[in-house]
Amino acid sequence: MLTKEQACERVHDIVARARTAGADASDAVFAADRSLSVSVRMGALEDVERSESEELGLRVFVGRRSASVSTSDLSSASLDALVERAIAMAREAPEDQWAGLAPESRLMHGAPPHLDLDDGAEVDPPSLKQRALAAEDAARAVAGVTNSEGAGAGASRSIMALATSHGFTGAYGQSSHGLSASVLAGPAGAMERDHASHSARYASMLEAPELVGRRAGERAVARINPAKVQSGAMPVVFDRRVSSGLVGHFLGAIAGAAITRKTSFLLDRLGTQVFAKGVTISDDPHRPRGLRSRPFDGEGLPVLPMKLVDAGMLETWLLDSASARQLNMEPTGHASRGVGGAPGVAPSNLYMEAGHIPPETLVGEISRGILVTELIGQGVNGVTGDYSRGAAGFLIENGEITQPVSEITIAGNLKDMFLALTPANDLEFRFGINAPTLRIDGMTVAGA
Numbered sequence: 423m424l425t426k427e428q429a430c431e432r433v434h435d436i437v438a439r440a441r442t443a444g445a446d447a448s449d450a451v452f453a454a455d456r457s458l459s460v461s462v463r464m465g466a467l468e469d470v471e472r473s474e475s476e477e478l479g480l481r482v483f484v485g486r487r488s489a490s491v492s493t494s495d496l497s498s499a500s501l502d503a504l505v506e507r508a509i510a511m512a513r514e515a516p517e518d519q520w521a522g523l524a525p526e527s528r529l530m531h532g533a534p535p536h537l538d539l540d541d542g543a544e545v546d547p548p549s550l551k552q553r554a555l556a557a558e559d560a561a562r563a564v565a566g567v568t569n570s571e572g573a574g575a576g577a578s579r580s581i582m583a584l585a586t587s588h589g590f591t592g593a594y595g596q597s598s599h600g601l602s603a604s605v606l607a608g609p610a611g612a613m614e615r616d617h618a619s620h621s622a623r624y625a626s627m628l629e630a631p632e633l634v635g636r637r638a639g640e641r642a643v644a645r646i647n648p649a650k651v652q653s654g655a656m657p658v659v660f661d662r663r664v665s666s667g668l669v670g671h672f673l674g675a676i677a678g679a680a681i682t683r684k685t686s687f688l689l690d691r692l693g694t695q696v697f698a699k700g701v702t703i704s705d706d707p708h709r710p711r712g713l714r715s716r717p718f719d720g721e722g723l724p725v726l727p728m729k730l731v732d733a734g735m736l737e738t739w740l741l742d743s744a745s746a747r748q749l750n751m752e753p754t755g756h757a758s759r760g761v762g763g764a765p766g767v768a769p770s771n772l773y774m775e776a777g778h779i780p781p782e783t784l785v786g787e788i789s790r791g792i793l794v795t796e797l798i799g800q801g802v803n804g805v806t807g808d809y810s811r812g813a814a815g816f817l818i819e820n821g822e823i824t825q826p827v828s829e830i831t832i833a834g835n836l837k838d839m840f841l842a843l844t845p846a847n848d849l850e851f852r853f854g855i856n857a858p859t860l861r862i863d864g865m866t867v868a869g870a
Contacts, residue, residue, distance in 0.1 A: 423454060423456055423579055423581060423595075424454055424476075424581060426581060426583070426593040426594065426595060427593075429452050429454065429581050429582075429583035429593045430583050430585065430591050430592070430593050432450075432452045432478060432496070432583060433450040433451065433452045433478070433583045433584060433585035433591065433593075434585045434591050435501075436448075436450045436478060436480055436501055436504075436505070436585075437449065437450050437480075437585045437586065437587050439501060439502065439505045440480060440482050440505050440508070440509070440587070441587055443505045443506060443509055444484070444509055445482040445483060445484060445505075445508075445509055445512070445587070446483050446484055446485060447482070447483040447522065447523050447586075447587045447588065448480060448481060448482045448483065448586070448587045449480075449481050449523060449584065449585065449586040449587065449721070449722075450478065450479065450480045450481070450584070450585050451478070451479045451582070451583070451584050451720075451759060451760070451761050452476070452477070452478045452479075452581075452582070452583040452584075452593075452761075453475075453476075453477050453478075453479075453580065453581070453582050453583075453760070453761050454474075454475065454476045454477075454580060454581050455473070455474070455475050455578060455579075455580040456473070456474045456578065456579050456580070457471075457472070457473050457474075457576065457577070457578035457579075458470075458471070458472050458545060458546075458547065458550065458576065458577055458578070459471045459550070459574060459575070459576035459577075460547055460550040460551045460553075460554055460574065460575055460576070461554060461572055461573070461574040462551065462554045462555050462558055462572060462573055462574070463558070463570055463571070463572035463573075464558075464570055464572075465555065465558065465559070467551060468572060470547050470551075475494065476494060476496060477492055477493070477494050477761045478492065478493055478494075478496060478501075478504075478761065479491070479492040479759075479760070479761035479762050479763075480492070480504060480505065480508050481508075481764065482505075482508045482509055482512050483512065483521065483522065483523070484509060484512040484513050485517070486517040486518055486519055486521055486522075487512045487513060487514075487515040487516070487517055487518070487521075488512050488515060488518065488521050488764070489508050489509075489511035489512035489515050490508070490762055490763050490764060491504055491507055491508045491511070491762075492761045492762045518744075520744045520745075520747045520748045521744060521764075522743065522744070522747070523586050523587070523588055523721065523743065524586070524721035524722060524723050524742075524743040524753060524757070525743065525753070526588045526589060528723050528724075528752075528753065529586070529588070529589055529590045529722050529723065530590065530592065530717075530718045530722060530723060530724040534592060534594065534717030534718060535708055535717050537594070537708060537709075537710055537711070537712070537715045537716070537717060538623075538710045538711050539594065539595065539596035539597070539623055539711060539712075539715055540579065540595045540596050540597045540623075541597050541623065541624040541625060541626070542579075542597070543577065543579075543597060543599070543624075543625050545577040545599075545625065550575040550576065550577065551575070553575035553601055553631045554573040554574055554575040554601070554603075554631070555573070556631035556632055556635065557573040557575070557601055557602070557603040557631035557632070557634050557635035557638075558570055558572065558573035558603055558605075558635060559635065560603075560631065560632040560633075560634075560635030560636045560639065561573070561603045561605045561618075561635035561636065561638040561639040561642075562605060562635075562639065563635075563636075563639070564605075564607075564636060564639025564640055564642075564643055565643070566607045566608070566639075566642075566643035566646065567605045567606070567607045567639045567642060567643060568606060568607055568608060568609070568610075568613065569605065569606040569613065570603075570604070570605045570606070571604040571605065571606065571615065571617075572603075572604060573601075573602060573603035573604070573631075573635065574600075574601070574602050574603075575600065575601050575602075575631075576598075576599070576600045576601075577597070577598065577599045577600075577625070578597065578598045579595065579596070579597045579598075580595065580596055580597075580598075581593060581594070581595040581596075582594060582595075582596075584718070584720070584721075584722055586721070586722050590718075590722030592717065592718050592722065594716065594717050596623060597623055597624070597625075598621065598622075598623060598713075599621065599622050599623070599624070599625045599627075599628050600619065600620070600621040600622075600628075601619065601620055601621075601628060601629070601631055601634050602617060602618065602619035602620075602634070602638075603617060603618055603619075603634055603635045603638040603639075604616070604617035604638060605617075605638055605639055605642050606642060607639070607642035607643040607645070607646055608643075608646040608647070612646075612647070614642055614645035614646050614648070614826075614828075615642060615645075616638060616641035616642040616644075616645055616796075617638050617641070617642075618634050618635070618637035618638035618641060619634065620634055620852070621713060621852075621853075622711070622713075623711040623712070623713065624711055627711065641795075644816075644826060645814070645826045645828070646826070647825070647826065648814070648825070648826040648827050648828040648829075649817060649825045649826065649827055650827075650869050651792070651817065651827050651830050651867060651869035652869055653866075653867060653868045653869050654866075654867060655864055655865065655866055655867070656788075656790055656791045656792065656864075656865065656867055657788045657791035657792075657818075657861060657862065657863045657864070657865070658791060658792050658794060658832055658861070658862050658865040658867065659781075659784060659785055659788070659791065659792070659793045659794065659818065659859060659860070659861045659862075660794050660857075660859065660860040660861075660862070661793060661794060661795045661815070661859060662848065662849075662850060662852075662856075662857065662858060662859055663795055663796070664794055664795065664796065664797050665774075665857040665858065665859060665860045666853055666855040666856055666857045667797060668836075668839070668840075668843070668857065668860065669703060669772060669773075669774055669855050669857050670855055671802055671804075671809070671836055672688075672703070672731075672836075672840070673740065673769060673772070673855075674686075674804050675687055675688040675804060675807075675836075676688060676730065676736070676738070676739050676740055677739070677740050677745075677766075677767050678739055678740060678741040678742055678744075678745025678746065678748075678749070678767055679745055679766065679767070680804065681739050681745065681749065682745050682748045682749060685804060685805050686804065686805070687803075687804065687805060687806055687807030687836060687837060688736065688807075688837075691736055692736055692738070692739065693735065693736065693737075694735065694736060695734045695735055695736075695841075696731065696734065696735075696736045696837070696840055696841070697731050697734040697840045697841065697843060698734055698840070698841055698842065698843050698844065699733050699734040700733075700734070700777055700778075700844065700845065701731060701733075701734050701774060701775075701840075701843060701845060702729060702731055702732055702733060702734075702774070702775040703729070703730045703731040703772065703773070703774050703775070704727065704728070704729050704730065704772070704773060704775060705727065705728055705729075705730055705756075705769045705770055705771065705772045705773075706727040706770065706771045706773070707725035707726070707727065707755075707770035707771065708725070708726075708727060709770075709771045709851075712770070712771040712851075713771065713853065713854045714768075714769070714770045714771050714772075714854040715770060715771060716770055719742075719755045719756060719757040719758065720742070720757035720758045720759035720765045721742060721743055721753070721757040721759075721765055723753060723755045723757065724755060725755040725756075725770065726755065728754075730769075730772075734841075738754055739751070739754070740754055740756040740767040740768075740769065741753050741754045741756065741767065742756065742757035742758075742765045742766065742767050743757065743765075744764070744765075745767070756768060756769060769854075769855070771851070771854065771856075772854070772855045772856070773849065773851065773855070773856040773857065774845055774849070774856070774857040774858065774860075775845070775849065776845060776846070776847045776848065776849035776858050777844060777845035777846055777847055777858060778847055779844065779845075779846055779847060780846060780847055780848070781846040781847075781848050781858075781859040783846075784844060784846050784859060784861040785818055785821060785822075785823060786821040786822075787821065788818045788821060788861075789819070789820055789821070790817075790818065790819055790820075791817075791818040792813070792815055792816070792817065792818060792827065792830070792832070792867055793815045793816040793817075793818055793823055794813045794814070794815040794832065795814065795815040795816070796813065796814040796815065797811050797812070797813050798811060798812035798813065798814070799811050799812045802836070806835070807835045807836035807837045808833075808835055808836075809832075809833060809834050809835060809836050809839065810831060810832070810833040811831065811832060811833075812829070812830070812831055813830050813831065813832050814826070814827065814828040814829070814830070815827060827869075829869075830867055830868060830869055831867070831868040832865050832866070832867055832868075833865065833866040833867075833868070834862070834864075834865045834866060838864075839862050839865070842862050842863055842864060843860055843861070843862050844860065844861045844862075845857070845858045845859070845860055846858045846859035846860070846861070
């Protein structure tokens with residue numbers, strides 16, 4: 423794996439070549455990754471995968487025209503050809519009055535924050551195999567589990583570097599460790615499946631394989647013999663496994679591209695109340711060892727913790743430089759990009775802050791409702807906010823979680839759902855986007 427200094431040299435070099443060849447401006451991204459994964463099933467090794475990659479992407483500007491190219495051939499001759507091709511493409515591209523690099527005055531300068539994202543671990547296949555076997559063994563040991571779809575363990579290390587022609591160069595590395603198990607429970611012809619997983623930057627932060635496996639087995643067994651549900655309007659409680667999806671739909675609605683194209687159900691709602699007053703949504707790129715922490719954004723701008731929603735009020739859009747120029751606003755440090763193409767926007771460690779009510783209380787106040795633990799399909803209209811998705815989970819009766827349910831549909835409109843949302847006090851940081859258990863009253867539930 424290259425060092426951060428070597429990665430910076432790669433992107434700095436290609437940007438200099440582009441300027442020499444006639445580009446008015448350019449930026450470049452270098453990404454290198456090394457990963458190893460092992461999967462097992464029924465106590466036997468099933469697959470071992472190892473991959474290593476290095477890619478470099480270049481974006482050039484000729485006036486207001488731009489083009490992006492990428493390559494995995496990093497020889498000097500190949501890079502010269504890449505630059506020539508990019509500039510030729512840019513000269514033929516249509517003009518875009520909003521295109522360009524981030525404002526030079528906003529670039530990050532000085533030492534980046536230390537986020538402790540790389541544990542430097544070198545994991546071997548036998549160690550990963552043992553993790554996966556332990557997880558599957560624990561899952562299969564749960565009474566009622568009758569089959570296994572397998573378990574897997576993986577580890578990776580990567581480095582990302584960015585350089586711009588107007589003065590920014592930076593890089594950071596990160597490691598990742600993961601573990602998962604998936605099993606089936608119940609008799610043949612009526613089996614139910616469920617899974618569990620965990621990911622962390624540091625191997626030392628990864629949950630024990632036995633805990634992950636046992637959780638997968640218990641979840642599968644709990645789903646045996648699902649009941650039918652009578653259709654109607656009722657409260658729906660979103661388990662932490664799925665509650666972050668609602669925050670994801672909110673993100674899509676405040677992305678700069680959705681606002682500039684006028685394709686958001688939250689258009690013209692900046693500075694107004696869009697959630698219940700007890701809801702605050704924050705983004706923290708500086709979270710140590712966070713799954714989406716980063717020292718700078720995809721355009722070289724500094725990133726800072728901020729509140730996207732404060733006490734229900736929508737405080738900001740997510741803007742890269744192009745969408746910010748179009749809206750006559752400032753970029754927010756949320757630009758995100760891969761090796762190819764122009765930047766988009768993405769959050770870092772996004773989370774809905776915990777409320778003050780225990781999840782047991784949210785459930786205990788419901789005479790009849792649904793606890794959702796799985797969502798199926800993508801029935802969400804980002805323009806209107808209409809929401810309709812398949813779901814599975816458990817019936818809530820007289821304040822108690824009773825029997826499993828499946829093949830149901832839950833529906834509503836996100837504008838109404840956000841305003842009716844109540845967060846519990848059980849926030850955990852397990853994913854890139856996190857939310858506590860959420861309750862929304864008055865949703866439409868349709869049974870099979």
